[in-house]
Amino acid sequence: MNKITKSSTAEYFAKNLQQVGFSSPTKAVLTTLKEAVDNSLDACEGVGILPFLEIIIEKVGPGSSKNSDLVRIVVEDNGPGIEPEDLSRVFGEYLASSKFGRGQCTRGQQGIGISAATTWAQLTNAKGVMVISKTKKMRKAVSGIVEVDIRSNSGVLKSKETIEWDKESGVHVEFLIDGRVQLNGDGGLLTYLEGSVLVNPHLELKYKLLDNEPVFIQRVSGTIPEVPSPTLPHPHTMKLGEFIAHAHLYGRITLEKFLKTGFSRVADQTLKDVVSHGLPKSLLDKSLTSFKEDDFKTIFAAIQKTEMMSPSTKSVLTVGEEALSKSIMRLGQVDFFSVMTRKPTICDFKPVSVEVALARFLDRGDADNPVQVLRFANRVPLQFDKAACAITRAIETVNWKNYGLNQPKDSIPLGPYVFAVSVVSPFIKFKNASKETIDSSDELVEEIRRALMQAGQKLSRHIRKEEKEADLERKLAHIEQFGPILVDGLVRIVGASKERKFRAAEGLRKLLGRDSSEAMKELEVAEGRLAAQKKKDAHLHSSRDEEKLSLEE
Amino acid sequence: MAKLIKIRELKIDIPQEAVRLAEQMLKDLEASKRPVLEAVKCSLDNSFYNAKVGYLTPGDKSVRTELNVSSVQKLARVVFVLEILLRNLDIGAVNTKRELYYIAKGLIKGNSQLKPLDFEDQDESDSIIDFIGDMLRVYREELNCYANDRGGQTYSQQLIVTETLPDGEKAIVDLGSLGTTPFQPKNRPQSLKLKARKKIDFCLVVESEGTAGTLATMGFTKRNNCILMGAQGVPSNGVRGWCKLIEDQLGVPMYFFGDLDAYTLQNIFRTLKAGSAASLIRNGDFSAPDVKFLGVLPEDVKKYDLHCYKVKESDPAEARALKKAKDALENDPFFQDKKNKKLADILRWLVKEKLRCEQQSFFSVDPRDPLKTEKIILEKIRGNAYV
Numbered sequence: 001m002n003k004i005t006k007s008s009t010a011e012y013f014a015k016n017l018q019q020v021g022f023s024s025p026t027k028a029v030l031t032t033l034k035e036a037v038d039n040s041l042d043a044c045e046g047v048g049i050l051p052f053l054e055i056i057i058e059k060v061g062p063g064s065s066k067n068s069d070l071v072r073i074v075v076e077d078n079g080p081g082i083e084p085e086d087l088s089r090v091f092g093e094y095l096a097s098s099k100f101g102r103g104q105c106t107r108g109q110q111g112i113g114i115s116a117a118t119t120w121a122q123l124t125n126a127k128g129v130m131v132i133s134k135t136k137k138m139r140k141a142v143s144g145i146v147e148v149d150i151r152s153n154s155g156v157l158k159s160k161e162t163i164e165w166d167k168e169s170g171v172h173v174e175f176l177i178d179g180r181v182q183l184n185g186d187g188g189l190l191t192y193l194e195g196s197v198l199v200n201p202h203l204e205l206k207y208k209l210l211d212n213e214p215v216f217i218q219r220v221s222g223t224i225p226e227v228p229s230p231t232l233p234h235p236h237t238m239k240l241g242e243f244i245a246h247a248h249l250y251g252r253i254t255l256e257k258f259l260k261t262g263f264s265r266v267a268d269q270t271l272k273d274v275v276s277h278g279l280p281k282s283l284l285d286k287s288l289t290s291f292k293e294d295d296f297k298t299i300f301a302a303i304q305k306t307e308m309m310s311p312s313t314k315s316v317l318t319v320g321e322e323a324l325s326k327s328i329m330r331l332g333q334v335d336f337f338s339v340m341t342r343k344p345t346i347c348d349f350k351p352v353s354v355e356v357a358l359a360r361f362l363d364r365g366d367a368d369n370p371v372q373v374l375r376f377a378n379r380v381p382l383q384f385d386k387a388a389c390a391i392t393r394a395i396e397t398v399n400w401k402n403y404g405l406n407q408p409k410d411s412i413p414l415g416p417y418v419f420a421v422s423v424v425s426p427f428i429k430f431k432n433a434s435k436e437t438i439d440s441s442d443e444l445v446e447e448i449r450r451a452l453m454q455a456g457q458k459l460s461r462h463i464r465k466e467e468k469e470a471d472l473e474r475k476l477a478h479i480e481q482f483g484p485i486l487v488d489g490l491v492r493i494v495g496a497s498k499e500r501k502f503r504a505a506e507g508l509r510k511l512l513g514r515d516s517s518e519a520m521k522e523l524e525v526a527e528g529r530l531a532a533q534k535k536k537d538a539h540l541h542s543s544r545d546e547e548k549l550s551l552e553e
Numbered sequence: 554m555a556k557l558i559k560i561r562e563l564k565i566d567i568p569q570e571a572v573r574l575a576e577q578m579l580k581d582l583e584a585s586k587r588p589v590l591e592a593v594k595c596s597l598d599n600s601f602y603n604a605k606v607g608y609l610t611p612g613d614k615s616v617r618t619e620l621n622v623s624s625v626q627k628l629a630r631v632v633f634v635l636e637i638l639l640r641n642l643d644i645g646a647v648n649t650k651r652e653l654y655y656i657a658k659g660l661i662k663g664n665s666q667l668k669p670l671d672f673e674d675q676d677e678s679d680s681i682i683d684f685i686g687d688m689l690r691v692y693r694e695e696l697n698c699y700a701n702d703r704g705g706q707t708y709s710q711q712l713i714v715t716e717t718l719p720d721g722e723k724a725i726v727d728l729g730s731l732g733t734t735p736f737q738p739k740n741r742p743q744s745l746k747l748k749a750r751k752k753i754d755f756c757l758v759v760e761s762e763g764t765a766g767t768l769a770t771m772g773f774t775k776r777n778n779c780i781l782m783g784a785q786g787v788p789s790n791g792v793r794g795w796c797k798l799i800e801d802q803l804g805v806p807m808y809f810f811g812d813l814d815a816y817t818l819q820n821i822f823r824t825l826k827a828g829s830a831a832s833l834i835r836n837g838d839f840s841a842p843d844v845k846f847l848g849v850l851p852e853d854v855k856k857y858d859l860h861c862y863k864v865k866e867s868d869p870a871e872a873r874a875l876k877k878a879k880d881a882l883e884n885d886p887f888f889q890d891k892k893n894k895k896l897a898d899i900l901r902w903l904v905k906e907k908l909r910c911e912q913q914s915f916f917s918v919d920p921r922d923p924l925k926t927e928k929i930i931l932e933k934i935r936g937n938a939y940v
Contacts, residue, residue, distance in 0.1 A: 475622040481669035482629040487582065489632035493575040493639065504582035508620075511587055515622035 022120050025068040029179035030192060030383065032073050032120065033057065035113035036173050037196060038380060039090075040077035041203065043171070047080045048224050051200070055207040057189065063178035064124055071179040076172040081135035084142040084160075091118050091129050091146035091173075092155015115155070117175060119148050124178035128158070132172040134165050141165035183209060187383050195374045195381030197330050198357070199422050201323040220326035225317055232264040234311040235303045237349050237427075244296050247288050255291075255299065256284040265309045277305040310346040316353040316424050318344070319379070321537070324357045324420075331418060333362040338458035342451045347443040350427040354448050356455040357420040360462075365416035371405075373412060375438075376422035382436055390440035391421045394448035403456035404463030421448060461530040468523040475519050479512040567696065568639055570689055575632070587620045590631065592687035597830040602886035602893075607826070607842025609887060611833040616687075626669070627681075631688075633657070633670055634681045638696045647697045654678040692835045694741060694790070704785030705792040706735035706762055708769040711753050711778055714738075715746040733770060735783070738795040743838075747802040755934060756780040756799055758844065760811030760821055760912055764926075773927050780805070788825045790832075796825060796841035807841055808939060810930060813849035814864075814909035815878035818900055819885070822846055827887050847930065847939040849910050851902045857929065859914040864907040878904050895940040 022028045037053065044051035056074040063070045082090055091114055118129045128147030134140070144160040165172075183190045189209060197205060201221035208214040238246065250258050259266045259274075275281050279302035283295065291299075319327075324339045337359035344353040365372055375382040375391045386392045392412070400406075400413040407413040429439040438444070487508060491501045578588035592615060593599070599614040618624050618631075637656060641648060648656065654675045661667045672678045686693050693699075710729040714736065717723055728736050729750065738745065754777065759765040762783030774781050780799060784792055800807060809825060811817045823829075826844050828836025854861055866872045878900050881888050888897040903909070915926040922928075933939060 478622050478625050482625040485667060485670060486625060486629040486632055487579075489629065489636055490575045490579045490582070493572060493632070493636060494579055496579060500579065500583060504579050507582040507585040510585045511582075511620060512622050512625065519622070 022116060025063070025065075025178060025180040026182045026187060027384070028120055028124075028177060029057070029071055029073065029181055030187060030189060031113070032117040032175050032177060032179075033075065033189065034192060034380070035117050036073070036075035036175075039114055040075060040079055040171065041196075041200065041379075043079035043082075044077060045225060045227055049079055050202055050204070050219065050222065050224055052078045052204040053206070055193075055205070055209075057181060057207075057209050059181065059210065060176070065178050068124075068178040068180055070125065071177055071181060073175045073177065074172070076170060078167065078170045081138070081169040081171055082131075082133045083135060084133065084138075084157075087131055087133060087142070087144065088146050088155030088157040090155070091115065091131060092148045092157075115148060117177075118146060118155075119150070121175045121177045122147055125176050127176060128156075130174040132163070132165060134167060134169050136169045141167070181210060186386065191374075192381050192383060194331055195376065195383075195420070196379075198324075198327050198374065198420055199319055199376050199379045199381075201319065201327040217330055220330065221323045223323070225319070228314055228317055231312045231314060231351075232262065234265055234308070234349065235259075235263050236308060237311065240297065240300050243300050244293075247291075247296065250288055252287050252289050254285050254287060258288055259303075264312055270306065270308055273306045273308075274302050278302040311349060311351055314344075314351075316344045316351045316426065318353050318424065319355055319422065321355075324355060328357050328359050328418075328420070331359070331361070332364050335360040335362050335416075336459070336462040338455045338462070340451050340455035340458065342447065342454075345447060347425075347447050348429070348441050350425055350429075352423060352425040352444065352447060354451040355422045355424070356448075356451045358417060358452075358455045358459050359420075360415065360417050360459075362416075364418070367406070367415055369414060370412040371415055371417040371419050374418060374420040376420070377428050377430070377435065377438055378424055379422065380435070382438070384436040385431070386437070388431060388437050388440070390438040390444050391423065391448055393440045394445045394452060395419060395421070397445070398449055398452050398456065400456065403460035404467065405456075419452075421452070423448065458533060461526070461533050465523070465526040465530050468519070468526045472516060472519040472523055475512075475516045479509065479516065483508045483512060565689070565691070567689060567691055568642060571635055571639055574688075575635075578628075578632075581620075588628070589620070590618045590628065590684075590688055591615045592618075592684055593690060593834055595683075595687055595831050595833045597884055597886075600830045600833060600886055602827065602890045604890055604892045606837070608828045608836040608840040609830060609833060610836065616684075627684075630670055630672075630677075630681050631685060633660075633667070634678065635685055638682075638685065638698070641697045645697075647699055649699060649701060650679050650682060650693075651675060651701075653682060653698060687834060690834050692838070699741065700790055702737060702739060702791055703789040704762065704783065705738045705789070705795050706765060706783040706785070707738065707795075708733075708735050708765070708774045708781040709753070709779065710774050711750045712736075712780055713748045713750060715748070717744045717746075735766075735769070738791055738798075742791065742794040742798045745798060747798065749803060751778055753780060753803060753805045754778045756782065756796075756803075756805050756807040757847075757930065758782045758784050758796065758807065758809045758825065760784050760786070760809070760817060764810075764912060768927060771923055771927065776927075777931070784809075784811075784821065784825065787820050790835075790839055793825060793828070793839040793841070796844065797838060800841050800843055807844040808847040808934060809844050810847045810912055811849070812909065812911045813851065813854070813899070813903070814911075815874045815881075815900060815903050818846075818896065818903070819877060819881050819888075822896075823885075823887050845939040846896060846899075847933055849912055849914065850938065850940065851899060851906075852938070853929075853933075854908075854910050857915070857918045859910050860917050861908045861910045861914075864903075864909055866907070875904065875907070899940065 022031055033055070037055070040053055041051055054076045056072070058072050059069045060072050061070040093115060122128050128145050130143070130145050132141050132143040134142070140162040141164070142160060143163050145158045147156050147158060149156050182188050185191065193205065193207060197203060197217055202219050202224055204219040205217045206214060233246070246262060247258060250262055256271060259271060271284065279299055283299065318341050321339045321341045324341070325337065328334060328337050328339070337357060339355070339357045341355045342353065344351055346352070373386065373392065373395060375386065375389055382389065395412055396410055405413040405415055423438055423444070429441070431437040431439050484505065487501060487504045490496070490504065574590070581588040593611045594614040594616050595611070599612040600609045601612050603610050618627060620628055634653070634657065637653065637660070654672060657672060657678055661671050682693065682696070682698060686696060707728065712728045714726045714728065715723055716726065726736055757779060759768065759782065762785040765781055765783030769781055773779070788796070796807065799805065809822055811821060825841055827842060828840040832839060849859065853859060864871050864875055866875065882897060882900055882904070887893055888900060915929050918929065919925040
């Protein structure tokens with residue numbers, strides 16, 4: 001029999017990097033950038049700093065593997081910095097995360113991504129990640145190279161030095177990896193950066209990609225999103241094993257106290273209901289440590305049978321309609337747009353918030369091609385495998401013709417639009433570890449559909465106004481073009497006099513003039529509706545601002 | 554130029570009627586009143602099956618086109634095309650729809666003021682021509698607009714056709730002297746007079762022109778005193794008028810032999826027998842109400858063990874035909890009339906069984922006998938095995 005061996009987490013991921021976004025040289029560059037940016041943004045938000053990121057991506061020579069370049073990826077932030085003793089763990093150890101399982105809407109969750117990027121650099125260029133870090137407390141910055149010790153799944157900080165750095169605090173990371181740079185298209189770096197800019201109105205960004213001119217994008221919001229604290233787990237979101245493990249964390253307390261303090265939505269009345277669904281009342285006063293597996297099974301079964309209030313939606317955050325409205329202007333010349341932030345709700349027993357921004361651009365896309373879909377999960381752009389995603393499915397199932405857009409059957413609509421859909425939840429169900437696709441459950445698809453339809457209704461006011469304008473223009477042109485031809489033809493057939501021709505032409509002008517004045521009225525109505533909507537939106541935003549101010553006071 | 558042979562006795566004088574309409578429109582315009590053009594609504598919902606006459610007739614519904622900003626283009630086009638047609642009538646010129654399309658394009662090209670009228674494709678000018686016909690309640694042919702000749706290839710040893718030519722001269726065509734070459738009726742069969750050398754027992758219209766040719770080559774017309782004709786799919790106006798002429802002038806029983814499927818029954822046979830909804834005003838002269846459906850019948854499938862196909866519902870064309878058959882049973886006055894109950898029963902059988910059987914399957918009954926198909930056809934006629 002073959003000997004059974006045990007491998008470290010790092011060994012597993014080193015052999016399966018394709019599972020976490022390193023399946024091709026092109027994806028490797030994007031994933032590396034993404035992981036570094038995610039970490040920077042999360043770190044800034046964590047301590048209330050308005051993020052300013054500087055990014056450089058350049059080719060520095062041929063790659064070690066076939067058909068690849070040696071690509072330098074630099075991401076520098078103004079975040080809180082990382083303590084020198086934590087550097088090796090953050091960049092070189094898998095599953096070392098400050099966010100894992102906390103139930104917060106942070107971008108990063110498991111602590112895999114950046115270590116995988118370090119591994120990729122190590123595998124393709126035999127060198128880990130170069131890091132500079134400085135916290136506010138440090139007088140000088142620390143620099144070094146972090147590598148992953150694959151056998152033991154631990155990070156190693158090499159060539160450690162203290163250096164002068166004119167930043168108050170921050171982190172600078174630099175990867176040299178084998179990769180290919182793709183700028184545009186679904187999987188392009190520019191698409192990623194634009195998406196990040198859109199859903200992070202508070203982000204200020206400077207980037208230089210290859211030989212292109214450097215780009216600077218200013219922030220449009222001075223408010224740092226506050227990631228809500230996690231709420232206690234809801235009993236219905238757990239499996240039996242998790243429930244038992246959760247109980248072990250609480251040690252020697254009574255079942256009643258455990259249920260009331262260890263979970264959300266469990267109150268006295270709930271406990272009565274659980275008892276009525278088969279929980280022996282005597283167990284409530286017993287200590288958790290005295291329970292055997294069968295007892296846990298009985299308790300768990302009774303809880304599952306009991307109806308409970310849905311989990312709280314307080315743990316989700318939203319970008320907000322006003323911030324989204326400003327942010328979308330940063331993507332290009334916007335013709336018109338509509339945004340929709342749905343109230344957080346519960347889908348598949350998990351709190352979710354959906355936001356949608358639909359915008360028509362003057363300088364991107366065209367009428368014959370599908371709209372550009374930007375998908376986001378916890379404010380991170382999703383760029384691959386879009387067909388299977390809940391967001392794509394929701395877009396395809398909306399009848400966009402109702403809102404004035406062209407749409408081939410069961411497909412994404414056409415036109416020079418950007419459809420940005422953001423799903424935020426502390427428990428997003430991804431289809432894979434590389435977090436490229438949101439699993440499309442019926443409830444989630446329906447929630448996204450509703451947001452899209454509401455945004456579509458707003459958008460249609462703009463489109464209707466435009467249609468009415470075109471209608472009026474067409475009608476005016478018709479009068480001018482066809483009127484004389486019609487009268488001339490009739491006059492020739494009848495053999496009428498010049499006087500009759502003149503009278504008929506006058507009469508025709510009057511008749512068609514009435515039609516065009518009707519079209520003008522219709523246009524006025526459409527304009528009025530649009531103005532009313534804009535006013536309503538403005539009122540909504542200003543009352544939200546007042547609410548915020550009074551809360552702050 | 555000599556006057557063309559009239560299709561029927563018209564109650565109106567077309568140029569006079571056209572001038573009257575134009576005069577009314579002009580008067581309305583002078584009074585700032587919206588002129589209205591009205592045409593017969595040529596659609597199934599305005600079709601009635603009159604069992605006494607045997608073809609589809611129009612109801613009271615009409616298509617009203619009132620002048621407004623949206624319809625001014627259509628009205629300008631109607632007046633423009635009407636002028637061309639009136640000129641043709643005046644000088645005795647005839648044209649096909651395609652030729653009229655190019656005549657219109659040529660006139661527009663030569664006059665920049667007319668440019669907004671330009672037709673993007675022939676369908677646009679065709680629909681204007683049809684509208685004018687429906688508005689004046691006259692046949693397209695009466696406006697000197699003829700369709701291309703299609704179908705109607707006819708074989709007979711007994712039939713003699715006398716054609717009155719536009720210059721008044723007569724041409725006599727003895728079909729018996731043409732060998733294996735078919736006679737093809739022009740799309741104005743009304744200019745033809747028919748005579749039988751010997752009593753003609755029946756006329757057989759075959760859906761497939763190829764199969765009609767095969768039967769003729771194998772001597773069908775030599776052995777039978779008959780007229781044999783290929784319809785070439787959905788019968789053209791020429792074929793419909795030709796069959797009507799044979800019925801009227803010779804009074805011979807007429808049988809149609811085609812596929813057993815919904816398309817043949819609804820689109821080909823029904824059009825031949827009772828006309829179509831699109832040509833409501835002309836069905837009286839362009840249908841052969843006495844034609845019988847010889848088959849393929851559902852009972853033939855069993856009797857001769859014919860090869861059938863399952864209707865593929867995954868195929869969009871076949872699925873559409875099946876859906877149309879269901880609609881026909883519910884909405885088509887022809888299939889709803891009790892006189893045609895047996896034909897409706899066949900349609901119902903087709904919808905239920907989801908089968909189709911081609912006319913050529915008769916050739917599979919006894920592949921060694923080249924005359925087997927002829928024998929079955931004759932056996933069916935003799936045994937009254939038709940609907």
